[in-house]
Each structure stands twice: as structure tokens, then as C-alpha cells.
Amino acid sequence: MALVALRNVTKTYPAPEKGAPPVVAIDGVSLEIEPGDVYGIIGYSGAGKSTLVRLVNALEPATSGSIEVDGREITTMPERELRGIRLGIGMIFQQFNLFNSKTVWANIAYPLQVAGASKSEISARVAELLEFVGLAGKAKNYPDQLSGGQKQRVGIARALATSPRLLLADEATSALDPETTQEVLELLKRVNREFGVTIIVITHEMDVIQSIATKVAVMDGGRVIEHGDVFDVFSNPQNPSSQRFVGTVVKGTPSPAELAVLRERHEGRIVTISFRDGDASQAAVFVALATAGIEFELVYGGINDIQGRAFGHLTLAIRGADAAVDAVLAEISSRVDVTEVP
Numbered sequence: 112m113a114l115v116a117l118r119n120v121t122k123t124y125p126a127p128e129k130g131a132p133p134v135v136a137i138d139g140v141s142l143e144i145e146p147g148d149v150y151g152i153i154g155y156s157g158a159g160k161s162t163l164v165r166l167v168n169a170l171e172p173a174t175s176g177s178i179e180v181d182g183r184e185i186t187t188m189p190e191r192e193l194r195g196i197r198l199g200i201g202m203i204f205q206q207f208n209l210f211n212s213k214t215v216w217a218n219i220a221y222p223l224q225v226a227g228a229s230k231s232e233i234s235a236r237v238a239e240l241l242e243f244v245g246l247a248g249k250a251k252n253y254p255d256q257l258s259g260g261q262k263q264r265v266g267i268a269r270a271l272a273t274s275p276r277l278l279l280a281d282e283a284t285s286a287l288d289p290e291t292t293q294e295v296l297e298l299l300k301r302v303n304r305e306f307g308v309t310i311i312v313i314t315h316e317m318d319v320i321q322s323i324a325t326k327v328a329v330m331d332g333g334r335v336i337e338h339g340d341v342f343d344v345f346s347n348p349q350n351p352s353s354q355r356f357v358g359t360v361v362k363g364t365p366s367p368a369e370l371a372v373l374r375e376r377h378e379g380r381i382v383t384i385s386f387r388d389g390d391a392s393q394a395a396v397f398v399a400l401a402t403a404g405i406e407f408e409l410v411y412g413g414i415n416d417i418q419g420r421a422f423g424h425l426t427l428a429i430r431g432a433d434a435a436v437d438a439v440l441a442e443i444s445s446r447v448d449v450t451e452v453p
């Protein structure tokens with residue numbers, strides 16, 4: 112059973128001014144997030160990502176549709192019961208949202224105090240979490256004395272304090288430099304693996320999805336325009352908006368301007384070969400070219416690894432007798448995707 116299931120969910124805000132139309136922030140979204148998923152939700156600013164998060168943790172009511180968390184419909188649930196649902200959901204934020212007047216220890220202890228845990232329970236849990244996020248030596252420090260990455264580690268520890276099954280990460284690494292981002296993403300992977308916490312990652316950065324997510328939904332204008340396994344969406348994005356996001360991390364086929372430069376610099380026919388995990392190996396393709404006595408040069412592209420599965424687009428400049436090149440390209444095309452640039 113899905114841990115979070117949205118069915119045809121809409122959220123409309125009143126018109127910002129008289130005479131203007133209402134704002135449709137979420138427009139008929141259906142999604143299923145299974146226990147154990149690290150589910151990425153990506154979209155440009157205004158796509159509706161943060162609104163979706165507020166609906167899932169019941170901070171705002173949906174306008175229509177159904178939202179089930181852990182098998183329970185939350186759209187019709189009384190406030191009293193919603194509090195219980197929220198206790199089962201941890202949140203981390205871009206700006207960390209720590210209490211600056213409380214120590215690291217007290218920040219992490221806070222949700223446990225609110226939940227009514229005993230002093231000894233709180234001490235044991237906070238110590239365990241400080242160890243887990245690698246901040247055992249910082250218990251008495253205040254947030255101002257920490258780096259951005261350390262603050263987010265405290266944010267993660269605090270979010271996990273009440274042992275939620277679901278963690279919502281809203282642009283949790285957007286304020287961090289690339290190296291610290293990777294450290295925080297590694298920590299989130301451990302949260303998923305070691306505690307079995309399902310994570311929803313909201314981001315506008317495709318490399319965050321590439322590093323951590325197992326599934327992804329691409330949002331645009333309040334709708335989910337594409338969703339699926341990260342490997343499938345990265346290796347074969349269907350929608351122009353998804354293609355733009357994938358293009359930020361995957362070197363695909365050269366643009367017309369890049370092609371013009373390639374043609375200036377390299378002789379021969381320009382051919383892009385697209386590999387997908389499970390296709391014939393690159394080696395087989397290169398051996399076929401070499402065996403046919405065809406000279407080739409790799410001029411553009413690269414191979415990507417998504418959770419241990421490889422795919423990529425390699426553009427070659429190929430030189431040889433036309434008939435021989437035609438024959439070998441025909442042979443290769445039966446195994447991999449071959450596109451010759453006219």
C-alpha cells in the first residue's frame with residue numbers, strides 16, 4: 112500500500128486582487144509514493160511544489176481530491192487527528208528553521224518535549240540522533256555557531272526525533288554549496304536506508320534528484336507532467352520541460368550551435384549513438400567500427416550513472432568509405448539507437 116496517495120488533487124487560492132482569476136496552484140495531481148521511496152519532485156519556481164508539501168503534511172486543506180497518508184484519508188480528517196498525522200511526518204527546510212536561542216541539543220529535544228516524552232527518553236534519543244548526524248561534539252553549541260551543513264544536520268536530527276515514517280525535504284540543500292549539498296544528501300540516503308524513512312525531496316535542482324531519488328515527478332503549472340523511475344525519466348525524458356531539466360545534468364545531443372563548432376573542428380560524418388543500460392555494450396559498438404576499418408573520434412557527450420545503471424549519448428566524427436560506414440551503422444543500429452546528423 113502506498114504511504115502517500117494523491118488522487119486528482121487540486122488547490123486553488125483566492126484571486127490576489129479584485130477581478131483577477133483565482134490561482135490554481137495544484138491542478139489535478141495524482142501520485143503514489145511507496146514506503147521506502149526517495150521520491151523527487153522537481154519543477155521551476157511557481158510549479159506548485161511547496162503547495163503540494165503543505166497539502167501532504169495537512170498544513171493546508173486541498174480544494175478537491177483525495178490525499179491518503181498511511182492509508183488514512185486526511186482531507187476530511189478532524190484537526191485533532193491531523194495532529195497525530197503530522198507527528199508521523201518530519202520536515203526539513205531550505206533556511207533550516209532552527210530555534211536560534213536554543214542549543215543544538217534543545218532544538219532536537221523540542222519535538223520530543225511537545226510529544227510528551229520522558230526526560231530519560233529524550234536524553235537517549237537526542238544522544239542517538241547527534242551521533243547519527245555526526246554532531247555529538249556540538250550539543251551545547253547554538254545554531255549561529257554552526258556551518259550551513261551542520262545546521263541542516265541538526266534540522267534532520269530534529270525532524271527524525273519522533274521517529275516519523277515520512278520526511279519532507281523542501282529545497283533542503285538549496286542554501287548549501289555543492290560539497291555540503293552532497294554531504295547532506297549522503298546523510299539523507301542513510302536516513303532512508305538505515306531507518307527505512309520514506310523521503311519526499313522537493314527541489315529545482317536536477318543533480319539533487321540524480322544523487323538521491325529513486326523516483327521523480329516533474330511539475331509544471333500545478334500539474335505532474337511526467338513521473339517514473341529516475342533512470343527512465345533521465346534516460347528518455349518525454350516532455351520538453353523534463354528534457355530541459357535532464358539537460359542540466361546529462362550531456363545529450365549537441366545543439367545546432369555546438370554542431371556548427373564540431374563540424375568546423377572535425378572531418379567526417381557526425382553520428383550520435385545512444386546507449387541505455389541493457390543495450391549492447393559500448394565496447395561492442397567500438398569493436399564493430401574498428402573491425403570495419405573505420406576511423407572515429409569521440410567529439411561530444413558522456414555516459415551517466417543513475418543508481419548503478421548506465422546510459423548516455425556519444426557523438427562521434429566518423430571517417431571512412433561511405434559504403435563501409437553505411438554498412439557498419441546499419442549493423443550497429445540493430446543494437447543501439449543511432450542518429451546521423453545531416
Ligand SMILES: Nc1ncnc2c1ncn2[C@@H]1O[C@H](COP(=O)(O)OP(=O)(O)OP(=O)(O)O)[C@@H](O)[C@H]1O
Nearest residue numbers: 124134135136154155156157158159160161162163
Ligand atoms: N498562500 C498563497 N496564496 C495565493 N497564492 C499562492 C499561495 N501559495 C502559493 N501560491 C501560488 O501558487 C503557485 C504555486 O506556488 P508554490 O510556492 O507551490 O510553487 P513552488 O513550485 O514551490 O515554487 P518556489 O520554488 O518558488 O517556492 C504560485 O503561482 C504561487 O504564487
